[in-house]
Amino acid sequence: MSLSHTLLGLLERGPRHGYDLKQEFDAQFGQDRPLHYGQVYATLARLLKNGLVEVDAVEHGGGPERKRYAITASGVSDVAKWLSQPERPEAYLNSTLYTKVVLALLTGRDAAAILDVQRAAHLDLMRELTRRKTRGDLADALICDHAIFHLEADLRWLELTSARLDRLAEKVRS
Amino acid sequence: MTGEAPLLSARDLHKTYGPTPALDGVSMDVRAGEIVAVMGPSGSGKSTLMHCLAGIVRPDAGELRYRDRNLITASDAERSALRRREFGFVFQFGQLVPELTCLENVALPLRMEGVRRGEAERRAAHWLDRLDVADVAGKRPGQVSGGQGQRVAVARALVTDPAVVFADEPTGALDSLNGELVMRLLTECVEQSGTAVVLVTHEPAVAAYSHREVVMRDGRIRTSAGMVQ
Amino acid sequence: MTGGPASGAGWVRQLAFGVRLAFRGGATGWTRVALTATAVGLGVAFLLLAASVPNLLSARDARESARVDYLQHLERRGDDTLLLGFVDTQFHGIRIRGRLLQPEGPAAPVPPGLTALPRPGEMVVSPALAALLSAPGSELLRTRLDYRIVGQIEDEGLSGPGEFAFYAGSDRLEGWSGVQRLNAFGDPTPGDGLSPRLMLLVIVAFVVLLTPVVIFIAAAVRFGGESRDRRLAALRLMGADRRMTRRYAAGEALAGGLLGLAVGVVLFLAGRQLIGRFTLWDISVFPADARPSLPLAVSIAGAVPALAVTVSLGVLRKIAVEPLGVVRRSAQGRRRLWWRLLLPFAGLALLAPLFGGRADTDGQLARVQVGGGAVLLLVGVVTLLPWLVEAVVRRIGGGGGVSWQLAVRRIQLDSASSARLVSGVAVAVAGAIALQTLVAGVESVSVQDTGADLHRAQVNVVLSEGATFAEAKKITSRFAATPGVRSVTGTATSIGLVAGTDQDVPFIMGACPDLREMAEITRCRPGDVFITEHDPESSDAPEPPRPGQQVTVEDATWTIPATVTRVKGRRSPDGGVWRGAVLATPEAAADLAAKPLRLSLYLGLDRSDPDAVELVRNTAAEISPLTQVYGIQEVQVDDKFAGIVRGILVGTVAILLLIGASMLATTLDQLRERRALLAALTAFGARRGMLTRATLWQMAVPVALGLVPAVLIGTGLGLALLAMLGLPLHVSPANLLVTVSAGAGVVALVTLASLPVQLRLMRPEGLRTE
Numbered sequence A: 001m002s003l004s005h006t007l008l009g010l011l012e013r014g015p016r017h018g019y020d021l022k023q024e025f026d027a028q029f030g031q032d033r034p035l036h037y038g039q040v041y042a043t044l045a046r047l048l049k050n051g052l053v054e055v056d057a058v059e060h061g062g063g064p065e066r067k068r069y070a071i072t073a074s075g076v077s078d079v080a081k082w083l084s085q086p087e088r089p090e091a092y093l094n095s096t097l098y099t100k101v102v103l104a105l106l107t108g109r110d111a112a113a114i115l116d117v118q119r120a121a122h123l124d125l126m127r128e129l130t131r132r133k134t135r136g137d138l139a140d141a142l143i144c145d146h147a148i149f150h151l152e153a154d155l156r157w158l159e160l161t162s163a164r165l166d167r168l169a170e171k172v173r174s
Numbered sequence B: 001m002t003g004e005a006p007l008l009s010a011r012d013l014h015k016t017y018g019p020t021p022a023l024d025g026v027s028m029d030v031r032a033g034e035i036v037a038v039m040g041p042s043g044s045g046k047s048t049l050m051h052c053l054a055g056i057v058r059p060d061a062g063e064l065r066y067r068d069r070n071l072i073t074a075s076d077a078e079r080s081a082l083r084r085r086e087f088g089f090v091f092q093f094g095q096l097v098p099e100l101t102c103l104e105n106v107a108l109p110l111r112m113e114g115v116r117r118g119e120a121e122r123r124a125a126h127w128l129d130r131l132d133v134a135d136v137a138g139k140r141p142g143q144v145s146g147g148q149g150q151r152v153a154v155a156r157a158l159v160t161d162p163a164v165v166f167a168d169e170p171t172g173a174l175d176s177l178n179g180e181l182v183m184r185l186l187t188e189c190v191e192q193s194g195t196a197v198v199l200v201t202h203e204p205a206v207a208a209y210s211h212r213e214v215v216m217r218d219g220r221i222r223t224s225a226g227m228v229q
Numbered sequence C: 001m002t003g004g005p006a007s008g009a010g011w012v013r014q015l016a017f018g019v020r021l022a023f024r025g026g027a028t029g030w031t032r033v034a035l036t037a038t039a040v041g042l043g044v045a046f047l048l049l050a051a052s053v054p055n056l057l058s059a060r061d062a063r064e065s066a067r068v069d070y071l072q073h074l075e076r077r078g079d080d081t082l083l084l085g086f087v088d089t090q091f092h093g094i095r096i097r098g099r100l101l102q103p104e105g106p107a108a109p110v111p112p113g114l115t116a117l118p119r120p121g122e123m124v125v126s127p128a129l130a131a132l133l134s135a136p137g138s139e140l141l142r143t144r145l146d147y148r149i150v151g152q153i154e155d156e157g158l159s160g161p162g163e164f165a166f167y168a169g170s171d172r173l174e175g176w177s178g179v180q181r182l183n184a185f186g187d188p189t190p191g192d193g194l195s196p197r198l199m200l201l202v203i204v205a206f207v208v209l210l211t212p213v214v215i216f217i218a219a220a221v222r223f224g225g226e227s228r229d230r231r232l233a234a235l236r237l238m239g240a241d242r243r244m245t246r247r248y249a250a251g252e253a254l255a256g257g258l259l260g261l262a263v264g265v266v267l268f269l270a271g272r273q274l275i276g277r278f279t280l281w282d283i284s285v286f287p288a289d290a291r292p293s294l295p296l297a298v299s300i301a302g303a304v305p306a307l308a309v310t311v312s313l314g315v316l317r318k319i320a321v322e323p324l325g326v327v328r329r330s331a332q333g334r335r336r337l338w339w340r341l342l343l344p345f346a347g348l349a350l351l352a353p354l355f356g357g358r359a360d361t362d363g364q365l366a367r368v369q370v371g372g373g374a375v376l377l378l379v380g381v382v383t384l385l386p387w388l389v390e391a392v393v394r395r396i397g398g399g400g401g402v403s404w405q406l407a408v409r410r411i412q413l414d415s416a417s418s419a420r421l422v423s424g425v426a427v428a429v430a431g432a433i434a435l436q437t438l439v440a441g442v443e444s445v446s447v448q449d450t451g452a453d454l455h456r457a458q459v460n461v462v463l464s465e466g467a468t469f470a471e472a473k474k475i476t477s478r479f480a481a482t483p484g485v486r487s488v489t490g491t492a493t494s495i496g497l498v499a500g501t502d503q504d505v506p507f508i509m510g511a512c513p514d515l516r517e518m519a520e521i522t523r524c525r526p527g528d529v530f531i532t533e534h535d536p537e538s539s540d541a542p543e544p545p546r547p548g549q550q551v552t553v554e555d556a557t558w559t560i561p562a563t564v565t566r567v568k569g570r571r572s573p574d575g576g577v578w579r580g581a582v583l584a585t586p587e588a589a590a591d592l593a594a595k596p597l598r599l600s601l602y603l604g605l606d607r608s609d610p611d612a613v614e615l616v617r618n619t620a621a622e623i624s625p626l627t628q629v630y631g632i633q634e635v636q637v638d639d640k641f642a643g644i645v646r647g648i649l650v651g652t653v654a655i656l657l658l659i660g661a662s663m664l665a666t667t668l669d670q671l672r673e674r675r676a677l678l679a680a681l682t683a684f685g686a687r688r689g690m691l692t693r694a695t696l697w698q699m700a701v702p703v704a705l706g707l708v709p710a711v712l713i714g715t716g717l718g719l720a721l722l723a724m725l726g727l728p729l730h731v732s733p734a735n736l737l738v739t740v741s742a743g744a745g746v747v748a749l750v751t752l753a754s755l756p757v758q759l760r761l762m763r764p765e766g767l768r769t770e
């Protein structure tokens, strides 16, 4: 999963201080492993260098780092591109997908479309594997099946999530 | 394949049962030889769409053509004849006549078309053989396993050399190994004969046998990914 | 389910649990119980009705014999005597019992149902007649019964609530012929009512009508058996053992049987209220008389639940309820024929000793023998049928269309239930055929061709009290002047005694044209006399009187003139022939012409005018209330007998319809079970016609097979009964055809009635179920 895209997405909702950004990330995606502030700082610095964010204001006094960051136009289109592109189907990508869905909901984008695109990508890979499986020998079949079953689990998750988008949106926005 | 006119072409189909629409403006094409998976959650209108495409149910509104025939205006008799001659069907269960042997079941569509019994059973035996269930020909459906029964059903759907096979959850009652066998044999057979398949399923592994999928939700098609190759 | 299956309390608890189980299963459970209870109830109501017949008949007999008025012929008038004239009449086919009463003293008897004798010019009528008289369109009857209504006849004076009857007062009965003098009503020694021969017929009729009802009840208990089996399998999964499942099943059947019994009682009580409103063949019944006889009612109450339990346990014997579902114990090998033949042969063996009409068919034992034999023969149809269906269908091979193949395979797979489906029809048809064969045989001796010629005349008017020739002429012209009358011929008749012998000689007086109706006379002038010949066949007929012999007629002596001509008798319009009778023109016997002789007129009517005969009756009543008017019939049927014949017909039809209803329920059940299949086949493009034809074949084949033993056994039973009565053996193909068609018709009807459901099940909704 891409931290820079996630932070960008969070910034899209409005300018934030780095520390607020960390707090918000932890609340939405951190669950049991809160992000280290240093990583946030480093990522933001890279985004700043690439012109995807800009420093909106600097507050004086108080803590060591009081820069407020805002997303730039190219930052917004970078987030959009990332969200609309399916992930390469592979095992255990749920957390990325989850992040994407939540971000889409937070930024008022079509979260269902993300799932649809992802489903199509997953199915395409499954088709490929299925084709390989039916043409190949037993060893191929077993290897392909392993992948297929994992993909299938993802697809199940996709289905379930698309069925629960409304509830998720409520929770995320509250 | 893209240049060819579609076999089945549906535009803006609507079908309502009671208060909620089961189909709410569905458009899709089925081209010769392609396998289209219809996916979506339960109650999203997959079966209804399939029934409409196959001329089993008449949509409330919309356009529906098979080759050059208008299925909306066709009479019940015309649609029945079309189903007998051009379409084949596989359902999840309850489709084999329990009193007839498997061979007689497979021969049934041919017999309904007036093919003589001997000829019909000869062709039926051929298809049972292709689906690897020649050994159950003389048994009744109640005496064979679910997987064998479903392969008999596939043989019955294919015995008339249909242009389109409609399959509604054909592996719904089978384990993955048997489901896979049924799907593999089905796709092999249709690839050789150039038969199109409309495959209603909610199982991704089954949908993976298709060339493309159509995803339904609340009576609408969500997305139609581009055809592969 | 604790407390071991063997303990008594557990036993009862399991039975009770089964009873409760019957009502479980939501709406479908309830409909199943309701269906069973209704069907059983219908059967029970029918049985209760049959059980009421003895009381019904005896109550009716008691009332009828209490009012018998034709036995006494007292010579002398007294304080306690009553003159009574029979003035029965008809009105548009309705028979009206009428009596004229004239008391000769203060203690004259009052007929039952009356509180006092009506005075001259007054009458007391039955409720039915009162209604008829006040109905529009009865003007002609009102003119005829021109008395003031002063009261109604109470129930005890009527044979049934629908009887049309009146008692009218008179003061002119004295000295009229045909009038009787009596001092009491009632038959002091009432007879059996039915002759032994008719009694036998009634017993067989009951057996024949009730056996299918019992079979119907047995079928009703099996309604919804599939879902019951599934429920029991679920209980097995939870740990019930086989014996416990049997008790649950017994409890469930008991529930259906008991509920059906209750429904039957309610239906019977409700139907009893309606029964008084109907009049069939001039017979109507008081609801209060329709009381089931106690022993019969008790046996019904015991037998129906017992039957329910037996049947459902019998079904369980053929299947094994295993935890994962129901296994039919199918591969039992072929059905054996020998024991199936045992029943009909046992039946024949019971009947055989009675053959030849020698045995005493009157006795109690004979009745049991006949009833038992008939039951065994009929039940033989039920036991033979599964074997026959299996044996025949097994041999049916390829050939035929798809619908035929579907039907045949279906029957092959489960020939037992196919046979069961139609066994009721087969038994009903067999019974009806037996009765009809018997009836046709009895008919050949008790129904006689009267030889009447309806082209010459349709009505015979008889004035028993007599008229002189001059009066007769006037009467004749009054009838001739009645609208609708085309022709009138009439003769005066009497019986004379040849002097010096005890030989009777009929004496007939009429004008030449009238005499020509009675004999083949070529030339006739006033003053001529003729004698008709005797039947040449009967050797012991006396010689007709010769010329010169003296004949005493009505106290007058008259000599047969030498000019008398011998002629051949001719059938009169009502079919009778005068043989050895003297036919005289009035000029030849002036003395007698002045005496009142019994007058008989033949009237030809305008047959297109239904009122013509009523107008004739009115004219007759004006001339004298005692004038009798008869319609001329081509055949004469024993009245009681005709009622029984019609009863059999109506009963058979009623039972066939009852059975049809149960067939329909079973068929719909089977169709519903197959809704997914039907819908799938429709998706395949199967033509509706093909599937409905398959359903038709599937019914028609077992029915056709069922009708074979039905015809054989039915005819056999009928012939056996005829042989027993010593009657000529005779089979009427026409009757066979009618009955067989009725049975086949019911099946066609059931198929037709199931079509809408079948068509509905073939719609794509069926694809959604499971």
Ligand SMILES: Nc1ncnc2c1ncn2[C@@H]1O[C@H](COP(=O)(O)OP(=O)(O)OP(=O)(O)O)[C@@H](O)[C@H]1O
Pocket: B017, B018, B020, B021, B022, B040, B041, B042, B043, B044, B045, B046, B047, B048, B049, B202, C764, C765, C768
């Ligand atoms: N014959 C019918 N009568 C009433 N409602 C119907 C009928 N057929 C379909 N529906 C309704 O239309 C909607 C779509 O049903 P459909 O059977 O097409 O769904 P599906 O996608 O096939 O679901 P599943 O995966 O469960 O088979 C549902 O809400 C269903 O209740």
Ligand SMILES: [Mg+2]
Pocket: B046, B047, B048, B168
């Ligand atoms: Mg469906």
